[in-house]
Amino acid sequence: KRTILVTGSAGGIGGAAAAQLRADGLHVVGLDLREAEVTANLADPAERDGLVDRILVASGGSLDAVIACAGVASADTSAMxxxxxxxxxxxxxxxxPILARSNAPRAVVVTSSATILPISPPLVAACLAGDETQARELASMEPGLVYASTKRALSRWVRRTSAHHEWADAGVLLNGVAPGTVRTAMTAPLLSSAEGRSLLAEATPIATADYASPEDIAPLLAFLASPQCRYLVGQVLFADGGKDVIRRGDDI
Ligand code: NAI
Known part of the structure; x- marks a missing residue:
């Protein structure tokens, strides 16, 4: 039975992914601030140390895939x-290294379609350089660009990292998913106001039907975490109702 770690498992997209994988008969280890097999705060550098050991205790010693959903969009730029x-x-x-022991290791990162919105280049650079202190400082200066910048950095990290020999050569296939607007606790405040809705509507010109539900995104995450995903490396798949097509057009 495959064992999958899902971060953000108590929330919208991570919760839907965990529920689908459990329904499919897989062993899911959830990680979240609360209501999870592993309760941890990923924002706290001190708590990140020792997390692998705690995850392995909860997983029974092995791990076949990780789906990293935990994320925040808030006024707290440091937290983002x-x-x-x-x-x-x-x-x-x-x-x-733990994943590499699996016979079909997979890692999936949830970025965002906001990855293609305006960013702070210095903030993205500080993230990719691994300088968390500087990144937190820069983030406080341009709060409006922080969410997109963290997601741009994460998308770039996926592309840069996936081809490293420790990942692709070792069979650990790393890919990303960039959802458009999904109805979750994260977007509820925006979707409940006309102003917020018009902000999102402007950014997703083709998504006329409705916003996505977490269950629309979960099957894609489940596939990327599965052994059936055998020939994708470093892709960031936009599940966004067409936002990427409209914005980037021919740029492929
Ligand atoms: P959500 O707020 O419903 O769920 C996020 C989960 O992450 C929550 O259960 C929360 O407790 C957990 N989390 C937050 N901070 C954490 C921390 N420090 N340590 C551990 N767990 C933590 O949000 P949603 O919408 O399900 O978002 C999931 C991911 O999808 C996020 O990375 C978000 O940026 C991304 N996303 C969401 C979109 C949307 O429209 N809802 C669109 C594009 C991307």
Missing amino acids: VAVNYFGTVALLDALR
Whole structure:
């Protein structure tokens, strides 16, 4: 039976992914701030140390895949930097050697379609350079660009890292998913106001039907975490109702 770690398992997209995998008969280890097999705060660098051991205790000693969903969009710019980028990357880096022992190891990162929105280049650079202190400082200066910047950095990290020999050569296939607007606790405040809805509507010109539900994203995450995903490396798949097509057009 495959064992999958899902971060952000108590929330919308991670919760739906965990539920689907459990329904499919897989062993899911959830990690979240609460209501999870492993309760941990990925924003806290001190808590990140020792997390692998705690995860292995909960998983029974092995891990076949990780689906990294935990993330925040809030007024707390430090938290966005710490969870969306550093917590996610630190955990995946630490778990890679464990994953490599599986016969079909997979890692899936949830970025965002916001990855293609305007960013702060210095903040993205600080993230990719691994400088969390500087990244937190830069983030406080341009709060409006922080969410997209953390997700851009994460998407780039996926592309840069996936081809490293420790990942692709070792059979650990790393890919990302960039959802558009999904109805979860994260987006509820925005979707409940006309102003917030118009902000999102402007950013997703083709998504006229409705926003996605977490269950629309979960099957894609489950596939990327499965042995059936055999020929994808470093892709960031936009599940966004067409936002990426409209914005980037021919740029492929
Ligand atoms: P959510 O708020 O429903 O769930 C996020 C989960 O992550 C929560 O259970 C929360 O407790 C957990 N989490 C937050 N901070 C944490 C920390 N420091 N340590 C451990 N766990 C922590 O949000 P949602 O919408 O399900 O988001 C999941 C992922 O999808 C996030 O990375 C988000 O940025 C991304 N995303 C969401 C979109 C949306 O429209 N909802 C669109 C694109 C990306």
